[in-house]
Amino acid sequence: MKKSMQEFIGITIVIIVLFLGIAGISSLDKNKIDSETVGKFKIYSKDINTDKEIIVEEFGFYKDVDTVEKRLNIIASNLSDSQFKNLPIELIGIEEIDGKKVATFNLKENEENLNKPDWSEYSEPSWANNFFQGSAGGGWTCYTLQTTMLQPDYDGEWIDGVRFLYNGEENKYFQHIEGLDRIKYRY
Numbered sequence: 264m265k266k267s268m269q270e271f272i273g274i275t276i277v278i279i280v281l282f283l284g285i286a287g288i289s290s291l292d293k294n295k296i297d298s299e300t301v302g303k304f305k306i307y308s309k310d311i312n313t314d315k316e317i318i319v320e321e322f323g324f325y326k327d328v329d330t331v332e333k334r335l336n337i338i339a340s341n342l343s344d345s346q347f348k349n350l351p352i353e354l355i356g357i358e359e360i361d362g363k364k365v366a367t368f369n370l371k372e373n374e375e376n377l378n379k380p381d382w383s384e385y386s387e388p389s390w391a392n393n394f395f396q397g398s399a400g401g402g403w404t405c406y407t408l409q410t411t412m413l414q415p416d417y418d419g420e421w422i423d424g425v426r427f428l429y430n431g432e433e434n435k436y437f438q439h440i441e442g443l444d445r446i447k448y449r450y
Contacts, residue, residue, distance in 0.1 A: 301326055302419050304334070306342055307410040311403050316410075319345055331420060332357065335366055335412065342411050348388035352408075355428070363423035365446055366412060370429050377430070390429065391437070401439025409447045424448040 300323030308317045320341065324334055332354065339352040351371040357364050370390050376382075382391035394404040412425045424446040429437075433444040 300324060301328070302417050304338060304414060304417060305411070306338070306345055308346060308407045309403055311399050331364075331422060335422070338411060338414075339368065342408070346407055347390075347394060350388055350390055350394075357422060360424070360446065363448070364421075365424040365426065366422045368408075368412065368425065368427050369431055370408075370427055372430055382436070395429075395437040395440050398439050401437065401441075405440055405443050408443070413447065413449045415449055421449070 303321055303323055305321050306319040308319050309315065310317055328334055328337065335354050339354060343349055343352045353369045353371060355367040355369050357366045372385065372390055376385040376389055379385060385392050387393060395401055408427055409425055414421055426446045427443045434440055
């Protein structure tokens, strides 16, 4: 009886070790950068209380995501999902301004909110009500959007600058995101 209990415990330990090993390997593979990927890309944010930069997520693109536009669209989608309650972040285009490549994005309210005349009546989620209000919140929004799209740590081919429109227009209404519609260049 004592021997079968020892065997049971031994088998249980082996199963647990194998399970933890497999789980660890799969989580490593998720963010693995290998010969089939191009660079390491990050979603940047900031701790709103300490102002310290946070890396929310890191990932690589496979070689078939072969244009800056495709990469920007994927980053925008991941950023929207992880930080901005799935609100639309649409790449309008990349243009050359003074010899630099500048990407312009549109931060678009959900369709339901676009028909309302006053943003104070918008339902959630909403750029206007959830992310443009307050100096800390507006600062966090600007930093997260601009830094993530500029990818300051990436050394491959990339954009030189970025700017954001709100519902297709320059910012006319929100003081806490002032400058988000102006070009921000990589540092």
